[in-house]
Amino acid sequence: MKNTIGIILTVIGLLGTIIFGIQAAQDSETFSFLGLDIGVSSANWTPVIISVILLIVGVIVMGRK
16 A cells, blocks of 8 residues: 555655746746856746755655555
């Protein structure tokens, strides 16, 4: 049972990290200052952080026996 829950959490965490990570990367803006490209992020990183936490918890649950 724990292994199934771990797999589900891992898959949800992985998909969320990919989807929300792409969205957050697209919400970033860059501008040039003195020849340097400076990136400014206006993205909401909370869903990415939550997805990574779910991914880590899922891997931990799968690893325990």
